[in-house]
Amino acid sequence: MFETAEVPGGRALQPLLHDVVICVAAPAFAASPRDGQLRGARAEGFYDHDRRLLHTVCLLIDDREPEPIGVQPLGPDRVRFTSVHRYPSDRTDDPTLIVERIRTAGEGETVSLHNVGTVARRLRIEVAVATDLADIADVKRGLTGRSLPCSVAKGGPGLGWRSRTGRAHVRAVEYEATPEVSGGPEGGTFTWDGVVLPPGASWRAGLSVTGRAVPDPPGHPVAPSSYVPWSEPVVRGDRRLVGLVRRGLADLRALRLADPQRAGAGAPEDQFIAAGCPWYLTLFGRDSIWSARMLLPLSTELARGTLWALARRQGTVHDVFREEAPGRILHELRPAEAQHGHGLRLPSHYYGSVDATPLFVSLLVEAWHWGLPDADVDALLPHAQRAMEWVVETSRRDEDGLLRYYPRPGGLLHQSWKDSADAVRDAEGRRIEPPLALCEVQGYAYEAATGLAELLGTRGLHDRAESLRGWAAALRKRFAEAFWIEAKDGPAPRYAAIAVGRSLTPVSGPASNMGQLLCSGILDPDGCRDIAAWLASPDLNSGWGLRSRSAAVPGFNPLSYHGGSVWTHDTAIAVQGLCATGCHEEAVALVDGLLDAAVHFSYRMPELYGGDARTGNSPAPLAYPAACRPQGWSAASGVAILAALLGLRPDAAGKVLRVRPVPPALLGPLAVEGLRLGDARPTVRVGSTGRAEVSGLPGGWRADTT
Missing domain, CATH: 2.70.98.40 (Glycoside hydrolase, family 65, N-terminal domain)
Structure with a gap:
């Protein structure tokens, strides 16, 4: 045909x-x-x-x-x-x-x-x-x-x-x-x-x-109702950031899907964000999770819908073709089995990702902090525990205890967000094959374990919580021993390897993956500062955003999928980490470039775009020729950057909203109305003096702006 x-x-x-x-x-x-x-x-x-x-x-x-x-x-x-x-x-x-x-x-x-x-x-x-x-x-x-x-x-x-x-x-x-x-x-x-x-x-x-x-695929996502499960904020500040947030939310409204498998008659609609148009207009584990996670300052309803859509499809059996396992979170949902070219043959329900499962756990934990109702938290908690069991059991597959992926023939070769066949290369430009333990995946696993332990502790499950803390501490120690590479030249004496193999040999060559470690808690303060220096260096910071691979190593290609291009969401996640660890100047350098790029893209950020170096008279950046646009986590990145610049961090256990804004001298005053924290809609303002003012918090909550 x-x-x-x-x-x-x-x-x-x-x-x-x-x-x-x-x-x-x-x-x-x-x-x-x-x-x-x-x-x-x-x-x-x-x-x-x-x-x-x-x-x-x-x-x-x-x-x-x-x-x-x-x-x-x-x-x-x-x-x-x-x-x-x-x-x-x-x-x-x-x-x-x-x-x-x-x-x-x-x-x-x-x-x-x-x-x-x-x-x-x-x-x-x-x-x-x-x-x-x-x-x-x-x-x-x-x-x-x-x-x-x-x-x-x-x-x-x-x-x-x-x-x-x-x-x-x-x-x-x-x-x-x-x-x-x-x-x-x-x-x-x-x-x-x-x-x-x-x-x-x-x-x-x-x-x-x-x-x-034909026939209608059972349980496949459907068009949602007109109800949009997040608030529409009023943002005042840098006009580029205002435009990015506004356009991103408009695109996210169009990317909404709903799970037809509701909890029952009259139950709320479970909406989530499709990964991207045109290629991925469906439920994708990691992509839908990240989109919901980035929008938490405006909604826990989207997180709830995303979590339930994935929980209903959580793995229950061992299936080699689907790469399903008990507790594992779905990677991709399609109407039918399909050939995807280059020998890739995937079933309609495919579980071949190593990162969606720990990210599922962290989404529930963060949604709890942002005010997800206790009834939803408690109902979803068993699914999060089963997901964490998969993470822990999978990490025990090897003696070193790292979380690796083992793809089947005909499935995805690489199973994190950099999933192209040549996504992992060393400093000589050579392709590195799995099984691999990726650096950011260890960060995801650590964050999931420590966050779930905190949540379990509030439910009186102290033994389980302590067991997870012990496992996370051991993982943190193994990471520190295995992932750091000494650098002869560069902005800092070491950087985190993109991955290590089964022999614990680190894959050399700086890449953007290490930027996603900053928010996870797996790094000590010295490690955060070293990574911040690398992210701000001109080899990784293109001037338009964060390159996926350093321009200083062989194999760099500014218009490749993962070998040097700039991914909007990857830059935003790095910015979140830089702001959270107090590396404000490095964060603003990335933000400023990303916002300038957004102007050239009319604020509809593509999935990824060219990683060419920006000069004083360089032309506008070019979108990757086959990039999705609109794309879920790219559209949500504006809200993620807004929250990062304000330094928002809620603590549900202590009922405290911490606000640690970027100094206004770096990017100017900033204010937002229409945030959501539980049932409340707080307002946060940061004036020219850098002092943060917070109003409209839920009853019993307080703001920490010190």
């Missing part, structure tokens, strides 16, 4: 997205070229539930394509394409027929024609439509499906397609005259012939697009 793209060697390549216009209303989205004409190429089309419903929607007026003049986003889910239709016989060079197409994810599109000239026009308007009903995994692999035959629908002007794995329907709506509809072996056409448009008049018609996978 599928054909490879015409490239040297005949191998299909992943479609590039750098010039694709995406509008999204999860689980649906539309991907379009900038002229709005869908021609069945690359990733173009209307999608729903990982299924391409249409890949061709081509408009002709009098047998000619309109000439595009602009594209304007109307929100995360809608976009307007404007074109003109000109006539050589006109006595003016001005366009006299303006064409507008408004495309809406999950609905379809409307076509409007406006005669702004002085003579009447008689028009023939055609819209050609076709589809291959391809799975998103095949589209991502660069496979072009053959157009399927369609039939004229009964009961109104429309067309329908059906295959073994999908179905789609297109109907004409909101039209002034009934179109002629024809179907054939490679698609169909809606035709309006003899449309008379007097001067000043307009004509409009719409197409609705519906469909999905």
